[in-house]
Amino acid sequence: MQTVAKIFVISGPSGSGKSTLLKRLFNDFPGTFGFSISHTTRDPRPKEENGVDYHFVNKELMEREVAEGKFIESATFSGNMYGTSIKAVKDVVDAGKVCILDIDMQGVKAVKNTDLNPQYIFVQPPNVEILEQRLRGRGTEKEEAVLARLAASKAEMAYAQEPSAYDRIIINDELESAYKDLQTAIFGQEQL
Numbered sequence: 714m715q716t717v718a719k720i721f722v723i724s725g726p727s728g729s730g731k732s733t734l735l736k737r738l739f740n741d742f743p744g745t746f747g748f749s750i751s752h753t754t755r756d757p758r759p760k761e762e763n764g765v766d767y768h769f770v771n772k773e774l775m776e777r778e779v780a781e782g783k784f785i786e787s788a789t790f791s792g793n794m795y796g797t798s799i800k801a802v803k804d805v806v807d808a809g810k811v812c813i814l815d816i817d818m819q820g821v822k823a824v825k826n827t828d829l830n831p832q833y834i835f836v837q838p839p840n841v842e843i844l845e846q847r848l849r850g851r852g853t854e855k856e857e858a859v860l861a862r863l864a865a866s867k868a869e870m871a872y873a874q875e876p877s878a879y880d881r882i883i884i885n886d887e888l889e890s891a892y893k894d895l896q897t898a899i900f901g902q903e904q905l
């Protein structure tokens with residue numbers, strides 16, 4: 714399947730519908746897309762496989778590679794490092810797949826400092842009220858987390874208005890229409 718790029722960055726406020734749209738895309742075009750495999754310094758859990766679920770690495774190695782600029786971004790949660798390496802993204806493309814990076818605004822800015830040269834897509838909710846309804850409707854976050862996500866959405870929406878921030882803005886009002894717009898952004902035209 715011909716796509717307009719080999720790497721797509723999908724960003725947008727939490728609750729804007731990125732996962733919903735991507736799930737559909739992966740289902741409708743099996744084998745076409747892939748996510749990069751992240752690195753982590755935490756121990757594997759039972760059934761987790763190195764190079765499949767994560768690249769499990771030791772802290773010294775990961776710190777060195779982060780310092781060498783081999784990572785798009787990295788962060789520490791509960792004492793464990795997590796991150797996406799530039800190579801992990803290129804590996805998806807080398808395996809013949811189109812790489813989808815589902816990342817936040819900081820991640821988008823970080824990708825812009827690499828040689829990956831993706832297409833940047835922003836998934837935007839129709840308005841803040843609907844975003845709030847959807848976040849609450851999803852029921853996966855506590856009140857505090859909902860408020861934090863709504864606050865973060867303001868900066869994400871403002872950044873998306875900068876002319877050079879994204880190649881495409883998809884307004885996720887009616888899902889069918891947003892999905893068609895996503896297909897057009899990815900394939901150059903609607904496929905289904």
Ligand SMILES: Nc1ncnc2c1ncn2[C@@H]1O[C@H](COP(=O)(O)OP(=O)(O)OP(=O)(O)O)[C@@H](O)[C@H]1O
Pocket residue numbers: 725726727728729730731732733734847848850851885886887888889891
């Ligand atoms: N067009 C739409 N109309 C109505 N509801 C929608 C639409 N798109 C998504 N939703 C619903 O909104 C909620 C948030 O969507 P989703 O989880 O896909 O957002 P997300 O951008 O992936 O969020 P996060 O960044 O937190 O993972 C979900 O409950 C989803 O079913």
